[in-house]
Amino acid sequence: MRERPSSPDAAGSAKVSEIEPSAALVSDVVGRLIEFWGFKRSMGRIWSVLYLSPEPLSAEDLRHSLSLSSGAVSMTLGELLRWGVVRKVWVQGERKDYFAAEVQLWKMISRVLNEREKAEIAYAIETFEEAIAKLEPALRGSDAAARERARLQKERISQLLELARIGHRLVETLVSTAKLDAEPLVRFLLRASGASSPSSPSSPH
């Protein structure tokens, strides 16, 4: 509304309410990825708009950029703040709140993985353990067929458990990696997919 493309206003405070085509592409695809990844699409879209904006934006700016209601913007920003992927910033002389995206991607991912995946996986691990425990009586029951059945189930649940533990470690690796600036993992990945021959991928120098 207040923007005036023709006015040679100073760069700092004039607001652009429509996002440029490239930003639209990005916010759309990030929205999708993020949704796919279990969050609300609008979280991804709002984050993207902030991420691509040189200055912090107000809730109203976002409302216009993405044609969302004030409520949706407020709630979504709240979630993004809770996930620590968006920050409030004070713009001096302004009464409104302004928001900026966390721009350190690894930091961001690390935080989210850490809070979300770890909880999820930890819960799965617990449950698998519990399920195995529940098998115990049958494992030493008197019915041979039931015993065999339980044995097989224990075996299979153990596989799931092992897998969950690997997942857990993968997340931990990503998280700790992120703190140390992505080096080891990235190096590992480069080696693993760049050099296509599996001949000797295990001995560095």
Place this chain on the structure above:
Amino acid sequence: MRERPSSPDAAGSAKVSEIEPSAALVSDVVGRLIEFWGFKRSMGRIWSVLYLSPEPLSAEDLRHSLSLSSGAVSMTLGELLRWGVVRKVWVQGERKDYFAAEVQLWKMISRVLNEREKAEIAYAIETFEEAIAKLEPALRGSDAAARERARLQKERISQLLELARIGHRLVETLVSTAKLDAEPLVRFLLRASGASSPSSPSSPH
């Protein structure tokens, strides 16, 4: 609440319609994980029941085990078959179709990652590239402020692009790793997160 362990019927055809408590736990948690991970919860539940069953099960067995409608079972099985995580098996002398879960977890994950994530990420990569391309005009336009704005956006989108490429490589690594029996990745993860012995995953810490 429990099957009839006393039926002297040959193992092949007597049917258990209620699942045991441990299987219920597992199918619930796998359902959740799978949903969380973007599939339908019932896919995870059905797969789990099959995975924990010593014998293949018919659609009807599944219908009873999980209290689903025949349509839901049929559609869900169809999807699971398409993803290659469940197979049809012939039970001799039976007219119905029987189904069994893929039990090689890594193989399964690898297939799914390969088809699904790769497509998703590849699309994101393309889009980021396209978005950067769209910035070109502004990058060499005459308006200095706009130029600076575009420069920053290009920078940021490039970060996303790099991240997407790393993700892509991560998926590729997991996939190729899975084919060669998980060795290198697992070893890497073990080193990275400080666990002890690679081959016997029995002690939690």
Place this chain on the structure above:
DNA sequence: CAATGCTTTCAAAATATTTTGAAAGTTGTG
């Protein structure tokens, strides 16, 4: 080839999720 037993399809119904916007809440100001 008609009947039977099973499977798939699909439109409608049930559920779940997301968005809206008006009203209530907060905070800074005259």
Place this chain on the structure above:
DNA sequence: CACAACTTTCAAAATATTTTGAAAGCATTG
């Protein structure tokens, strides 16, 4: 204290997703 200027809340509306079950489709068998 009363008045802005914003923000948050939340019940209702809009959407989207999942499930149902009756009917159509198929394949085997007598």
